[in-house]
Amino acid sequence: MDDRCAWAASTPDYLAYHDDEWGRPVTDDRGLYERMTLEAFQSGLSWLTILRKREAFRTAFAGFDPQAVAAYDDTDVQRLMADAAIVRNGAKVRAAISNARAVVGLREDGGLDQLFWSFAPGSRERRPRAGEVPATTPESVALSKALKRKGFVFVGPTTAYAAMQACGLVDDHLEGCHVVVS
Secondary structure (H helix, E strand, O other), rough: OOOOOOHEEEEEEEEHHHHHOOOOOOOOOHHHHHHHHHHHHHHOHHHHHHHOOOOHHHHHOHOOOHHHOOOOOHHHHHHHHHOOOOOHHHHHHHHHHHHHHHHHHHHHHHHHHHHOOOOOOOOOOOHHHHHHHOOOOOOHHHHHHHHHHOOOOOHHHHHHHHHHHOOOOOOOOOOOOOOOOO
């Protein structure tokens, strides 16, 4: 396994993402909004596609500044739908804008950070082995429901769990992986 999760070895893009970012705690609203947005865009696609378009997504969505994206209007939707550098899916584009507005709306209640991290499960006795990583958990189901109650869209339990993994709420690096998440 080369002392890392097997999926990381298939491309340099995955290797860098795995070793430097995936599973590391993200605690700011912009970072959480970015990860949630990218996970939503990934639905039905390869994560590699999203990783390779990530810089274009950052440009298209104002560096994932929720305040800026919340102000997007129909002209911006048209601009984004014409941008071949990102995934051009109308439902996902509109969801990203809607979710930015929801992030801004959460600021009165402590922010996305507080809501998101309130669903972090307790620590495990050991890391999972290959084949043991779930697609959803009770926590991701609860997070998905809480986000939807706050106005978020395109955040089902599987997307919520993928965001929980990406943002360090759970450590799904496989047993034997060299990455240490703090």
